[in-house]
Amino acid sequence: MAAICLGTFMLLVDVTIVLVALPSMSGSLDASLSQLQWVADGYALAVAAALLGAGMLADLHGRRRVYAAGLLVFALASVACALSPDMGWLIAARLVQGIGAAAMFATTLSLIGTLYSGRRLGMAFGIWAAVAASAAALGPVLGGLLTEALDWRWIFYVNVPVTALALWMTFRYVPRSTPAKDATRRLDVPGLLLFAVGAGGLVYALTGSHSHGWTAAATLVPLGAALLALVAFVGVQRRSVHPLLDLSLFRRPAFTAAMITIAVGEAAVYGILPYTSMWLQSVQHLSPVGAGLVVLPHALAAALVAIVSGRWMPKPSPRVGATLGLFLAGLGVSAEGFLGPGSGWPALVGGLALSGLGMGLVFQVAAALALGSVPYDRAGMAGGTYSTFEQLGYAFGVAVFGTLAVSTMGRSMEGKVTDPHQAAQTLSGGGADGLIAAAPAGRRGALEDTLHAVFATGHNTLALTAGALAMASAALVLFLTRHTGSEPPAADGWEQPADPELQATGG
Numbered sequence: 001m002a003a004i005c006l007g008t009f010m011l012l013v014d015v016t017i018v019l020v021a022l023p024s025m026s027g028s029l030d031a032s033l034s035q036l037q038w039v040a041d042g043y044a045l046a047v048a049a050a051l052l053g054a055g056m057l058a059d060l061h062g063r064r065r066v067y068a069a070g071l072l073v074f075a076l077a078s079v080a081c082a083l084s085p086d087m088g089w090l091i092a093a094r095l096v097q098g099i100g101a102a103a104m105f106a107t108t109l110s111l112i113g114t115l116y117s118g119r120r121l122g123m124a125f126g127i128w129a130a131v132a133a134s135a136a137a138l139g140p141v142l143g144g145l146l147t148e149a150l151d152w153r154w155i156f157y158v159n160v161p162v163t164a165l166a167l168w169m170t171f172r173y174v175p176r177s178t179p180a181k182d183a184t185r186r187l188d189v190p191g192l193l194l195f196a197v198g199a200g201g202l203v204y205a206l207t208g209s210h211s212h213g214w215t216a217a218a219t220l221v222p223l224g225a226a227l228l229a230l231v232a233f234v235g236v237q238r239r240s241v242h243p244l245l246d247l248s249l250f251r252r253p254a255f256t257a258a259m260i261t262i263a264v265g266e267a268a269v270y271g272i273l274p275y276t277s278m279w280l281q282s283v284q285h286l287s288p289v290g291a292g293l294v295v296l297p298h299a300l301a302a303a304l305v306a307i308v309s310g311r312w313m314p315k316p317s318p319r320v321g322a323t324l325g326l327f328l329a330g331l332g333v334s335a336e337g338f339l340g341p342g343s344g345w346p347a348l349v350g351g352l353a354l355s356g357l358g359m360g361l362v363f364q365v366a367a368a369l370a371l372g373s374v375p376y377d378r379a380g381m382a383g384g385t386y387s388t389f390e391q392l393g394y395a396f397g398v399a400v401f402g403t404l405a406v407s408t409m410g411r412s413m414e415g416k417v418t419d420p421h422q423a424a425q426t427l428s429g430g431g432a433d434g435l436i437a438a439a440p441a442g443r444r445g446a447l448e449d450t451l452h453a454v455f456a457t458g459h460n461t462l463a464l465t466a467g468a469l470a471m472a473s474a475a476l477v478l479f480l481t482r483h484t485g486s487e488p489p490a491a492d493g494w495e496q497p498a499d500p501e502l503q504a505t506g507g
Contacts, residue, residue: 001112001115001124001127001128002169002173003166003169003170003172003173003174004067004108004111004112004128004174005127005128005131006162006165006166006169007067007070007071007104007108007166007170008104008105008108008128008131008132008135009131009134009135010074010104010135010159010162010163010166011047011074011101011104011105012131012132012135012139013135013138013139013142014043014078014097014101014139014155014159015040015043015044015139015270015391015394016135016139016140016143016270016273017139017140017142017143017146017155018039018040018043018139018143018155019040019139019140019143019273019274019277020140020143020144020147020277020281020288020291020292021143021144021146021147021152021155021288022036022039022040022274022277022278023278023281023282023288024147024151024152024288025039025087025090025152028152029084029086029087029090030087035087035091036274037207037274037398037399037402038091038094038207039087039090039091039094040274040398041203041207041395041398041399042091042094042095042098043094043095043097043098043101044098044391044392044394044395044398045095045098045199045200045203045391045392045395046094046095046096046097046098046099046101046102047098047099047101047102047105047387047388047391048102048199048387048388048389048391048392048395049098049102049195049196049199049200050098050099050102050103050192050196051102051105051106051385051387051388051391052106052191052192052195052244052245052385052388053102053188053192053244054066054070054102054103054105054106054107055106055107055110055382055385056188056242056244057103058103058106058107058110062176063107063110063111063114064107064111064170064174064175064176065176066103066106066107067103067104067107067108067111067170067174068167068170068171069100069103070100070101070102070103070104070105070107071100071104071163071166071167071170072100072163072167073096073097073099073100073103074097074100074101074104074159074163075100075159075160075163075164075167076096076100077093077094077096077097077099077100078097078156078157078159078160078163079156079157079160080093080096080097081093081094081097081153081156082153082154082156082157083153084153102387105387105391106387108128109128109367109370109371109382109386109387110371110382111174112124112125112128112371113371115175122368125364125367125368125371126308126364128367129360129363129364129367130302130303130304130360131303132363132367134299134302134303138296138299140273140277140291140292140295141289141292141293141295141296141299142155142158142292143155143288143292144287144288144289144290144291144292144293145288145289145292146158147288148287148288148289188236188237188240188242188243188244190236191233191236191237191240191243191244191245192244194229194230194232194233194236195229195230195233195244195245197225197226197229198226198227198229198230198233199226199230199392199395200226201222201223201225201226201227201229202222202223202226202227202230202396202399203395203396203399204222204226205219205220205222205223205226206396206399206400206402206403207399207402207403209403234247245385249382249385253480253481254369254481255369255370255382256480257322257369257477257480257481258322258365258366258367258369258370258386259366259370259385259386259389260322260473260476260477260480261322261325261326261362261365261366261369261473261477262362262363262366262367262370262386262389262390262393263389263390263392263393264326264393264469264470264473265325265326265329265358265359265362265366265393265470266390266391266393266394266397267393267394267396267397267400267466267469268329268330268333268397268466268467268469268470269329269332269333269355269358269359269466269470270394270397271393271394271396271397271398271400271401271466272333272336272397272401272459272462272463272466273295274398274402275401275402275405275458275459275462276295276336276348276459277291278455279339279455279456279459280294280345280348282455283451283452283455283456284344284345286345290345294345294348294349294352295352297349297352297353297356298352298353298355298356298359299356300353300356301353301354301356301357301360302356302357302359302360302363303360304360305356305357305360305361305364321361321364321365322362322365322366322369322474322477322481323474323475323477323478323481324358324361324474325358325359325360325361325362325365325366325474326358326362326470326471326473326474326477327358327470327471327474328354328355328357328358328361329355329358329359329362329470330358330466330467330468330469330470330471330472330473330474331354331355331358331467331471332350332351332352332353332354332355332356332357332358332467333351333355333463333466333467333470334351334463334464334466334467334468334471335350335351335354335463335467336348336351336352336355336459336463337351337459337460337461337462337463337464337467338460339456339459339460340453340456341449341452341453341456342452343456351463358470366386367386370382370385370386371386397466401462401465401466404461404462404465405458405459405461405462408457408458408461408462409454409455409457409458412453412454412457412458413450413454
């Protein structure tokens, strides 16, 4: 369990550890807002694009083997990130790092599901969910400490010794799993490529839309290509004998509810976190450590709820758990949407803590449902699909809310600055001080007040939109699970895993 959780902690920390380091990266490598978005988004997108393929490889070649390979790729890519001479190198290395993380992420849930059963399985999911919730929220704290004490590059160097320990523990303690015996099963390469093009094209179009505009060819071409690729992906999966994603899984209400819960929760809560970090550092002038500590109540609340729900809810109800988790997450994010020009960082703490309570429950319930609603031989696919939706939710959240932030701030600055659109991009990327320094000396005080008000308005729009999305999705999950009852569907093969080697370990 420790070996699996080490890998989970690392790969999820690296989703958010970069957030408080973005201003330092911008100054060090002269980055634009779009490039900073790709540092955060490229990793999550690569994880999402590779997860389904990694899940199938795990079913075909053994989960421990794929998990260990992912650890190795992750460590090497982390070194490449730390040595980056420019933003292009850093973004490329983050994409490779995401591929390694995908191999780890796609196998963690299925490894847990094959090693534990009954009440112990619920407790194991609770531990895993606590680690997942803590990692996502502690990332900014750790990133702030490393950036302030050493340099932003150390947020990547620190992965190497932890990976080495996780790799040793994996070979020492995690038993080998028996690969699928069906010799006709092969990796669905066309499906993998189509899904990567579709997801990547959508995020690329959304990320660049605030620079090019929605009607520009640079936005419409990748958007159209992405939609065509996704349509083709669905067609290929429906005809394939051994699909990358078994679309019939979505006929199970509990499985569909789990996917909606984790994707919307990630998008709403963590999709706006980069812009919250920018506000804390560029408007509140907190240090990277200070900005990370503001998020600490979220981490503590999420971890506490995940552990408690795992202890008392070994078979969580999708109707109660997912609905309540999403509703609390949405309520907490909405509470962050009432900043004023003179607001300080304490205005965020209550909302962050409340959204942490919701996300702790979301992590626990969604993971258990995703694995508990499928048969044993689809464990890798279910784990990969769950993790894919989790990372896609984050990637799309960052991209969509980035576009919304620029458009909202641009409208707020019309008539107040010469180029409101360019100023909005600079402000969203943490460049408030640069805008103020470039103004005439006599206008700097008034401009600073204006920018603080504009950023608060933009952040409020993001938070209220994200909160409404989460609460509306909670209602949708409640509707979808109206006939589910208090327990998830029986999980074929989970009580008695078919793998005798895993049974011998106490699974």
